Structure formats: structure tokens, C-alpha cells
Amino acid sequence: MNLPVFTTPKELDSYLQCHRSQSIGLVPTMGALHLGHQSLFDRARHENAVVIVSIFVNPLQFGANEDLDRYPRQLELDRVICEQAGVDALFVPTVESMGIKDLLTQVIAPLAMMSRLCGHTRTGHFQGVATIVTKLLNIVRPERAYFGEKDAQQLAIIRRIVADLNIPVEIVGCPTVRAESGLALSSRNQYLSPIGRSQAAVIYRSLQQAQTLAALQEINAQKLLAAVTTELDTVSEFQLEYLELVDLDTLQPIDTVDKLALLAIAGRIEGTRLIDNIIIGR
Ligand code: PAF
Numbered sequence: 001m002n003l004p005v006f007t008t009p010k011e012l013d014s015y016l017q018c019h020r021s022q023s024i025g026l027v028p029t030m031g032a033l034h035l036g037h038q039s040l041f042d043r044a045r046h047e048n049a050v051v052i053v054s055i056f057v058n059p060l061q062f063g064a065n066e067d068l069d070r071y072p073r074q075l076e077l078d079r080v081i082c083e084q085a086g087v088d089a090l091f092v093p094t095v096e097s098m099g100i101k102d103l104l105t106q107v108i109a110p111l112a113m114m115s116r117l118c119g120h121t122r123t124g125h126f127q128g129v130a131t132i133v134t135k136l137l138n139i140v141r142p143e144r145a146y147f148g149e150k151d152a153q154q155l156a157i158i159r160r161i162v163a164d165l166n167i168p169v170e171i172v173g174c175p176t177v178r179a180e181s182g183l184a185l186s187s188r189n190q191y192l193s194p195i196g197r198s199q200a201a202v203i204y205r206s207l208q209q210a211q212t213l214a215a216l217q218e219i220n221a222q223k224l225l226a227a228v229t230t231e232l233d234t235v236s237e238f239q240l241e242y243l244e245l246v247d248l249d250t251l252q253p254i255d256t257v258d259k260l261a262l263l264a265i266a267g268r269i270e271g272t273r274l275i276d277n278i279i280i281g282r
Contacts, residue, residue, distance in 0.1 A: 003083040005090045008097040009139045012052075015089060016140070022049035026142035028133060031055040032072035032187035033081045036177040040146040041085040043174050052140055053082050054091040059100060060128030072190050091140070098135065106131045109157045113251045117153045117244055117264050118275065126157055133158055137169055145169050150176040150184050152262050152277045156251055176276070178204065184276045196270040199237050203265060206231035207278045210263055214280045219257040221245045224280070228263070241266040241273070248279060257281050 006012040016024065025048030027040045044051045055078055062068035075092065082090055095101065107130040108114075114126040137145060147155050155173050162171055177185045182204035183197060192200060209227040218224060228243055246253050248260040257280050264277040 003079055003087060003090055005079065005092055007092055007094060009093065012089070012091050012139065016050075016052075019050045020141075023144070024048060024050045024052060024140065024142040026136065026140045026145045027051070027053045027087075028136050028145065028147070029053060029055055030057045030071065030187065031078050032074055032190065033078045034177075034185045034187065034189075036148055036150065036185040038081065038085055039177050040148060040174050041082065041087055043172065044144065044146050045086050047144060047172075048142075050088045051086070052089050052091055052142065053087045054093070054136055054140070056091075056093055056098065056132065056136075058128060058132040059095060060103075060106075060131055061125050062128070063122055063124060066122075067188075072187055091136075098132075103131070107134045107161060109161055113153070113157050113160060116246065116251050116253075117242060118266060119153075120242060121266075126154070129154055130157060130161055134161065134165075134167070137162075137167055142169055144172050146172045146174055148176060149173045149279075150186065150276065152248075152264060152279075153251060156249060156262075159249075182208070184274075186274065188272055188274065191272040192270055196237075196272070199235050200269045200274055202232060202235040202238055203267070203274060203276045207263055207265065207276060211278055211280065214257065221253075221255050221257065224257070224263065228265070232267075237269055239268045241268065245280070 025044035027044050029037055057071050059068055106127055108127055109130045159171050162169055181201035183200050206228045209231045210224040213224055213227050225243060225245060232238055243265045245261055245263050248262045254261055260282060261280045262277055263280055266275045
């Protein structure tokens with residue numbers, strides 16, 4: 001049976017009318033699906049009667065000098081991947097059907113959470129994410145929505161919005177899926193050459209240095225960060241954008257790890273911006 005694909009909120013709503021009494025799981029994506037997304041589909045499939053995947057390359061979350069135009073788009077392949085993963089329906093709205101051009105309202109998460117980490121360089125990004133995710137949650141009205149822990153700042157912000165605005169959905173964070181080298185899977189890895197990919201393995205390798213120290217009861221943030229930096233320095237091609245140790249929920253910097261902390265990093269290899277993180281104290 002062919003996987004149904006809906007392009008307007010109205011069409012999707014008609015389909016969902018017959019399923020509203022069942023549990024609905026939503027996996028919001030921007031397409032260019034990989035094994036990381038598939039792990040979200042599997043989890044959603046396991047926990048819900050109906051699984052909806054949305055694919056929308058959201059212009060609101062790309063800055064003027066970012067990769068909106070060249071962001072990978074492969075709808076036919078994505079459709080096959082979703083079909084094989086047992087997804088029930090695809091929601092692939094257009095910029096028009098999402099009402100982006102006429103949008104006068106946006107969702108603003110706490111500035112303290114949006115402005116740190118990726119917010120240093122991606123001004124407006126999290127406002128774009130917050131707005132589109134809120135719209136998707138309102139359109140689909142799922143019982144659960146699934147997001148990757150790789151985008152830890154995004155996940156923390158979405159959890160906060162859902163709590164603050166009483167949106168009736170459970171936000172499920174799913175572990176990062178990695179290549180054998182440790183490189184976190186990302187749609188943007190497609191931009192890297194084979195050499196770039198192997199150089200990019202330094203990102204996770206460096207985070208693991210801190211994890212090893214933390215397992216030996218090191219709780220001093222400076223020492224944990226220094227261990228990461230030493231390893232990063234072994235690959236001169238990696239251009240660090242930020243490396244921060246922050247509280248997992250509030251995203252504010254910490255000096256000592258006395259509860260769950262997020263060690264988050266961003267940087268560039270071959271001009272491609274990559275992010276990764278680990279949770280310390282888990
Ligand atoms: O993580 C993503 O792919 C996007 O930021 C999301 C959550 C689908 C919103 O556009």
C-alpha cells in the first residue's frame with residue numbers, strides 16, 4: 001500500500017479525523033532522512049498506534065547566509081524510507097500551506113535559552129524552530145512528539161515551550177545515532193568529503209575525553225573543558241565555534257557538574273557546520 005502524503009493541514013486533518021481516538025506520534029523532520037531519523041520512527045512506531053512524519057525545510061530557522069537553498073532535498077527516497085519504517089502518513093506541507101509568508105505571530109522561547117550555544121551565531125534560528133514546531137503540534141495534535149538529542153538545545157527549548165504553554169504533548173528525546181567513527185549522523189554530513197568525515201570524528205572523540213574524566217569523578221568544568229580542547233587541537237582542520245558546559249534544562253553555564261550537564265560543541269570542517277554533545281552525570 002502506498003504511503004499517504006498530505007500537503008495541507010486540512011488534508012492531514014481529514015485523515016486524522018478517523019484516528020483521533022488512537023495515540024498519534026509525530027516525528028518532525030526537514031527530510032534528507034538518515035538512520036538517526038529512523039531511530040525516531042522506530043521509537044514512535046513502538047509507542048503509538050499512528051505515526052506521522054512531517055518533512056518541511058523550514059525557512060524561518062535559516063539565517064540569511066545559511067544553507068536554505070542547498071539543504072538536501074530527496075523526497076522520493078524519504079518516502080520510501082518512511083514506508084519501510086512503517087510510518088502511517090507523511091505530512092509534506094509547502095511554504096504556502098504552512099502560511100509562512102503571511103505569518104505575523106512567532107513563538108519566542110526564553111532568550112537566555114535561545115541566545116546561548118548555537119544562538120551565538122544563529123540569531124533567529126530557535127525562534128524559527130519554536131514557531132514551526134508549535135504550528136506542527138497544533139496541526140497534528142499528537143500524544144507524543146520525537147526529537148533527537150543531537151539537537152540538545154532545540155530539545156531543551158521545545159520542552160520548555162510545551163511546559164510553559166501547556167501544550168498537551170509528551171516530548172520524547174531519543175539518543176544520538178553515530179557512524180562507526182563516532183561522528184553524529186546529520187543530514188549536513190552529506191556536504192563532507194571522505195577526508196572531512198574522518199577528520200570530523202575528532203568532535204565525538206574529544207567529548208569522550210571529558211566523559212572519561214567525569215566517570216573518574218571529575219566535576220570541575222574547566223578541567224573537563226580542557227580535556228576536550230586538548231583532543232580537538234589534534235585536528236587543525238577543525239574550526240571551533242563554541243564548546244560549553246551548561247545545565248541540561250536551563251542551558252546556563254556551570255562551574256561544577258553537580259546535576260545533569262550538557263557538554264555541547266559546534267564547529268566547522270570543510271566549511272560545514274557540525275554540532276554534537278554528550279550528557280554528563282547521567
Ligand atoms: O530538527 C529538525 O530537523 C528541525 O529543527 C525541526 C524540529 C523539524 C523543525 O523544523
